[in-house]
Amino acid sequence: MLEALEPVDVGVEHIGSTSVPGLAAKPIVDIVVTVDDITAEEDYLDALLAAGYRLRTREPRHRLVRTPARDVHVHIYERGDPAVVEYLLLRDRLRTDADDRALYESTKRSLLRGRWDDMNAYADAKTDVILAIKARARAARDQ
Template identity: 40%
Template sequence: MPSREEITRHHDAPSDDDVWVRGRPDPEPIHVVDHDPEWAVWFFQVAALVRSALGDRVKDIEHVGSTAVLGLPAKPIIDVDLTVDDPADEDSYVPDLEERGFVLTVREPLWHEHRLLTLVSPAANLHVFGPDCPELVRHRMFRDHLASHPEDLALYRDAKLAAAAATTEEGGIVMDYNRRKEPVIRRIYDRIFAEHGLL
């Protein structure tokens, strides 16, 4: 289990050029749409695909992010946390996932050895972390908090819509969208941590 300090520590991402495996993506509009119950079905499809590729190398797999929160608008892309023994050991899982259509897109060795693989259909971002990674805990706490705190769900919804509009207008990419949401995300996280006695 990660320590209290690890769970409550916020992460400052490196510059974009440091993480893209296949080059920085071209700008495209950020579409945030109303919640779709079909997203839960998409998650089970992605999870089944991952399990068919990796078998018992899957230590855990979870639906996280906005598409996992009923009533929260989101980009129609499923965020999935996959836990493997060692995300830095790409040869142990990436080739098998690529055979199922996933594409290694982001490599962040300085952030818990995070790897991001994308899938076109159903549209998904597969976030790969190692066991006991604090980000796994943070993602689940954030998801569960929004599901039970409508005032923070509304705050985050408004931040997402504003960030999507501003990023699209300025011709940014999804990381720009994420940075615009970050102050609100951190404010909500700090409330979560305080509520759980971690701060």
């Protein structure tokens, strides 16, 4: 992925559960890439598609490409997008707070015991726990 984006000025962060040492995770690597202009797809999207990634989502502020094996998801946002701040807030809190990391993992494990016809529903079911963890992260940051 980095080779495909080499000529472009991008920011790259590893996010998601695989970015947190010691946290149980599905074998899917989530990456967030930030670009200067999300609408200038010729600057980044064409290169990713040529490198074999497949476009999964095109939204006004977000693009998602993934490998054919679906084991790498690349989320693309404009620099400064609040969604990127939120991803990093959660990731950094889970990396540094053992209690919240354990809570998040136990929540994921509990939810995975259920049956999910749609992975978006699974993701939505984690929302309350994620919001609580991010609130504690903000409170700790602001002290």
